[in-house]
Amino acid sequence: MSLTDNVAIPRKTMVLFFVVDTSGSMEGSKIGAVNSAIEEVIPELKNLSDANADAQIKIAVLEFSSGARWLTPNGPVEAENYVWRDIDASGVTDLGDACLKLNEKLSTKGFMQEATGSFAPAIFLMSDGAPTDDYKTGLDKLKQNAWFKKAIKVSVAIGDDADSGVLSEFTGSSESVVTVHNVATLKKMIKFVSVRASEVSSKNANVGSTEGGDSKQSAFIDELNNFKVETAASADAGGGDEWA
Amino acid sequence: MSELQSGRVIKTQSGKDVKVLDKLGEGGQGIVYKVDYGGKQMALKWYFRHKLKNPGKFYENIKNNIAHGRPTEAFLWPEDITEWVDNTFGYIMPLRPREYGDFSKYLLAKEKFKNGRTLVNAALNIVDGFTALHRAGFNYQDLNDGNFFVNFDTGDVLICDNDNVMGHGHNSGIAGKPRYMAPEIVRGEKTPDKQTDRYSLAVVLFLLLFVNHPLEGRATNPACMTEEHEKKYYGTEPIFIFDPDNTSNSPIRGIHQNAMVKWPIFPQYIREAFVNAFSNEQLHGKNPRILDSDWLKLLIRLRGEIIACGCGREIFIDPTQPVTCRNCGKQIAIPAHLRVKKFNVPVYPTVKLFSCHTVDCNDDFKTPTAEVIVSKNNPGSMGIRNLSDTTWYVSGADGKSVPKGRDEVVKVASGLKIDFGDNLVAEIIGN
Ligand SMILES: Nc1ncnc2c1ncn2[C@@H]1O[C@H](COP(=O)(O)OP(=O)(O)OP(=O)(O)O)[C@@H](O)[C@H]1O
Ligand SMILES: [Zn+2]
Numbered sequence: 023m024s025l026t027d028n029v030a031i032p033r034k035t036m037v038l039f040f041v042v043d044t045s046g047s048m049e050g051s052k053i054g055a056v057n058s059a060i061e062e063v064i065p066e067l068k069n070l071s072d073a074n075a076d077a078q079i080k081i082a083v084l085e086f087s088s089g090a091r092w093l094t095p096n097g098p099v100e101a102e103n104y105v106w107r108d109i110d111a112s113g114v115t116d117l118g119d120a121c122l123k124l125n126e127k128l129s130t131k132g133f134m135q136e137a138t139g140s141f142a143p144a145i146f147l148m149s150d151g152a153p154t155d156d157y158k159t160g161l162d163k164l165k166q167n168a169w170f171k172k173a174i175k176v177s178v179a180i181g182d183d184a185d186s187g188v189l190s191e192f193t194g195s196s197e198s199v200v201t202v203h204n205v206a207t208l209k210k211m212i213k214f215v216s217v218r219a220s221e222v223s224s225k226n227a228n229v230g231s232t233e234g235g236d237s238k239q240s241a242f243i244d245e246l247n248n249f250k251v252e253t254a255a256s257a258d259a260g261g262g263d264e265w266a
Numbered sequence: 267m268s269e270l271q272s273g274r275v276i277k278t279q280s281g282k283d284v285k286v287l288d289k290l291g292e293g294g295q296g297i298v299y300k301v302d303y304g305g306k307q308m309a310l311k312w313y314f315r316h317k318l319k320n321p322g323k324f325y326e327n328i329k330n331n332i333a334h335g336r337p338t339e340a341f342l343w344p345e346d347i348t349e350w351v352d353n354t355f356g357y358i359m360p361l362r363p364r365e366y367g368d369f370s371k372y373l374l375a376k377e378k379f380k381n382g383r384t385l386v387n388a389a390l391n392i393v394d395g396f397t398a399l400h401r402a403g404f405n406y407q408d409l410n411d412g413n414f415f416v417n418f419d420t421g422d423v424l425i426c427d428n429d430n431v432m433g434h435g436h437n438s439g440i441a442g443k444p445r446y447m448a449p450e451i452v453r454g455e456k457t458p459d460k461q462t463d464r465y466s467l468a469v470v471l472f473l474l475l476f477v478n479h480p481l482e483g484r485a486t487n488p489a490c491m492t493e494e495h496e497k498k499y500y501g502t503e504p505i506f507i508f509d510p511d512n513t514s515n516s517p518i519r520g521i522h523q524n525a526m527v528k529w530p531i532f533p534q535y536i537r538e539a540f541v542n543a544f545s546n547e548q549l550h551g552k553n554p555r556i557l558d559s560d561w562l563k564l565l566i567r568l569r570g571e572i573i574a575c576g577c578g579r580e581i582f583i584d585p586t587q588p589v590t591c592r593n594c595g596k597q598i599a600i601p602a603h604l605r606v607k608k609f610n611v612p613v614y615p616t617v618k619l620f621s622c623h624t625v626d627c628n629d630d631f632k633t634p635t636a637e638v639i640v641s642k643n644n645p646g647s648m649g650i651r652n653l654s655d656t657t658w659y660v661s662g663a664d665g666k667s668v669p670k671g672r673d674e675v676v677k678v679a680s681g682l683k684i685d686f687g688d689n690l691v692a693e694i695i696g697n
Contacts, residue, residue: 025382025531025572025580028477030375032521034491069291075373075411076445130489138521141491172492225294225443237493248316 032138036077036224037098038067038216041120043149043180044085048111052150052180052265055205057108059212066217067101070224077141077224082133086120087113097133117153117188121160128169142172142238144219147192148212150180150265161191174223174242178202178211181265197243200250203265210253218245270299270312276356278303278346279329284310284358293412293427296356303346303358310348311429312356321354328357328429337398340391342415342426357429366415366424373411373473380419382580386569387421389474390631393565395425396467397558400460404431407458409466410443411473434459444500445479446470450551452501464555468543471561475532478525480544483507483515506544508537531592533571533582539564559629563608566622566631570611573598585612586697601648602678606692613648613678613694615640624654624686639675649675650684659685 042056064081071079080098085091093109124145127133134140164170175193179186179201190196200215202208222242270276274286285302292298296313303310318324328344336343344357371377379385392414399405406413407430415424444452446469448462456462472480486499505515507522508529517526529537542548543556574580579593585603590596602613606623617638621630635654641647651673652658658670661683670676676684680696 025528025582026379026385028372028375028378028524031373031473031477031479031524032482033374073368073370073374075370076443134489136489139487139489139491169490172490221294245316252315 031075033075034077034138034224035080035098035136035140036220037080037082037133037140037143038220038223039124039143039145040081040083040216041124041145041147042083042085042109043087043115043117043147043151044109044111044113045087045115045151045154046112047115047151047183048180050111051205052208053109053111055208056148056212057106059209060216061106061108062209063213063216064101064104064106066213067220068104070217070220071101074224079220079224082127084120084123085109086116086123087111089113089116090120090123092123092127097135114154115149115151116155117149117192118155118157118160121157121164121192125160125164125167125170128164128167128173134169141223142174143169144174144176144223145170146215146219147175147177147189148180149177149189150184152183152185153188157188174219174239176200176215176219176242176246178208178215180208183266194239195243198239198246200246207253214249215246218242218249269297276348276351278348278358280346282346284308284348286310299356300361301358307361308345308358309342309361310356310358313354315352315354324429325350325355327432330433331404331428331431332357334402336428337402337404338395340395340398340423340425341428342424343428359426359428362415362424362426365417365419366422367418368412369414369416369474370411372416372418373477375477377416377418379421381574382572382582383569384419384421385474386565386572388416388423389421389471390562390565390569391421391423392470392474393467393558393561394631395423396463397562399425399431400463400558403433405434405458405460405463406430406466407432408443409463409470410446411470414470432458444496445481447500448551449501449504449549452497455551461553461555464558465543465548467558467561468540468556472540472544475536476525476528478507478517478522480506480508480540481515483522484518485515487518487521504544504549505546506541506549508541509544509546510541512546531582533568533584535564536568562622562629562631566620566629567609569631570609570617570623573600573612573614573617583612585610586695588697600697602680602694602696604650604684604692604694606686606690613638613650615648618653619650621654624656624690624692626688626690638678648678650678651675656687658687661685 067079079101081104082098083093177189177193177199179189186199189199200211202211222238270286272286276284282304287300290298290300295317296311299310301308301310328347332344342359344359346358348355367377413427446466448465450456451462481504488495505512507515507517571582572580573583575591575598577594581592583589589598600612600614604611615638618634619636621628621633621635624635637651639649639651652670659667660670660676661667682694684692
């Protein structure tokens with residue numbers, strides 16, 4: 023090896039999990055907004071990963087309707103190589119099954135088997151309804167999962183039919199649930215959450231702050247709260263069709 | 267969140283207009299835009315609203331730094347600051363020239379130095395930047411790989427993100443990346459100062475030369491990196507990966523590959539310096555840390571001891587010893603070395619001397635003052651050409667003293683003495 027030849031420095035992996043409700047009620051502008059927002063945010067995640075010597079960002083996608091399915095069955099994919107394929111909506115809202123599937127892969131035997139280790143993941147749940155299966159059993163199990171406990175968890179409730187109580191149970195607090203009512207806000211939220219949750223999660227911890235050492239989850243909630251305030255003003259003005 | 271649309275015009279403190287052109291990138295605290303600033307293209311760092319803990323104080327600090335002026339031209343220093351707009355603001359700095367790339371891309375092996383000398387040049391330039399900043403009475407608060415832009419063909423370095431730079435004794439309250447922070451800061455015992463900066467400097471130099479983190483080895487590679495782990499590995503229980511007394515955190519083959527391969531190649535004095543910088547005592551806050559000026563001496567020596575074998579491979583050599591190439595196995599003929607100050611400089615084609623070698627009490631490693639050349643007619647014969655405006659006086663066994671001015675060449679012979687002026691005398695010693 024010459025003095026100037028190197029291989030890339032080992033970096034941690036940070037997986038961003040999209041957990042997307044694809045039940046029948048999502049059909050139309052909701053799933054359309056989800057599809058286009060995620061597609062548009064992927065290049066930003068790629069940029070975030072590209073020059074980041076601390077962490078590589080990977081993406082995993084789980085959809086749930088009648089049952090849950092991984093769209094990344096072979097494990098998380100590097101943001102650089104991820105190609106989003108539009109998803110369709112039909113069926114019921116089996117959130118419980120999604121929790122079980124997520125729990126299964128949140129393991130060093132599942133999706134978290136990087137040789138150089140991982141940062142705790144960011145888990146992003148989007149739903150517009152209430153669970154139709156026995157979600158409790160699944161969620162209780164998931165809540166025991168060590169990766170899940172450490173993860174940044176955030177959820178977007180799409181329209182007023184979304185069960186924000188259940189979503190709060192999933193994320194651990196009502197503060198990390200945002201309700202949106204139109205396409206523009208939903209897209210904005212998806213982009214904001216994907217990028218900022220990945221950033222917060224993939225950067226090393228903020229330690230040594232004189233203002234108290236906040237965990238990544240609470241640091242992220244702070245950002246989310248600010249963002250909610252900022253978007254509130256512009257959100258419901260001219261955001262396209264409104265969802266009840 | 268507080269994004270600026272292109273075309274937006276904002277007023278600055280000095281009464282100028284800045285017009286937003288393009289977004290250049292995004293960091294933890296804000297977005298950097300290319301802007302038109304009174305007809306000149308500059309960069310604007312625009313802060314996210316709500317992101318700064320004490321924006322008023324931060325604003326005042328940047329204003330002070332603008333008034334103070336940049337320590338050297340290696341700093342992409344704030345030159346103007348905007349007025350407050352919707353509870354936030356930004357500052358103007360020079361754009362990064364095209365020839366400069368990201369240090370983080372170097373760490374990811376997406377950028378490569380032209381050769382070993384440019385690599386060590388970059389190390390020297392980084393030390394130089396630290397020295398200049400400290401001399402100006404500032405220290406870093408949040409140093410990391412995002413602070414450096416590097417010209418990989420020359421080793422020139424630009425230092426950016428100077429908004430977090432503060433006068434001694436002040437603390438921005440900014441939480442940094444623990445990978446770069448002195449352990450006593452990670453432990454919450456201290457706030458940033460000159461001593462903690464020196465620790466960060468050692469980390470950056472180690473990353474530059476060995477392309478692995480000095481504290482990341484087998485004991486610090488958990489499946490899930492939690493905040494507790496980070497505090498432990500970089501704060502309460504840090505262990506150097508090449509700690510001679512504690513091998514529990516040694517590098518893992520296949521993961522910390524760069525350090526494993528490079529560590530044995532580097533000369534002993536460089537390895538010793540890092541063993542000292544990351545010794546258990548230093549990691550637990552013992553001061554003083556290695557001085558900038560000591561790093562300079564070590565790195566000037568290191569740069570002078572790199573030569574290229576005929577096969578093309580660059581190697582570190584001991585100029586006083588016979589040299590065998592690590593690549594092709596051939597003996598490399600180095601007829602002599604020049605002993606000056608505490609340096610032994612190999613007399614070998616393309617080797618240069620700088621003011622730090624030929625001028626007394628001088629640490630300028632950038633201005634070349636001499637170079638080794640090969641005789642056109644007789645490839646076995648070498649000379650040292652004077653590139654400076656100072657006349658040298660060369661004396662041999664006969665005691666006669668011969669002047670050599672700019673562009674004149676001293677024919678190399680063992681035993682010759684060169685007086686560079688001010689009683690700084692070098693001796694050519696045959697190998
Ligand atoms: N003067 C400049 N000219 C051109 N590009 C710049 C300049 N300063 C910063 N950038 C680019 O803008 C992006 C963001 O810079 P910034 O300094 O905000 O990032 P960062 O180091 O991640 O910051 P932070 O420490 O605030 O998290 C980076 O990709 C950087 O390459
Ligand atoms: Zn060779």
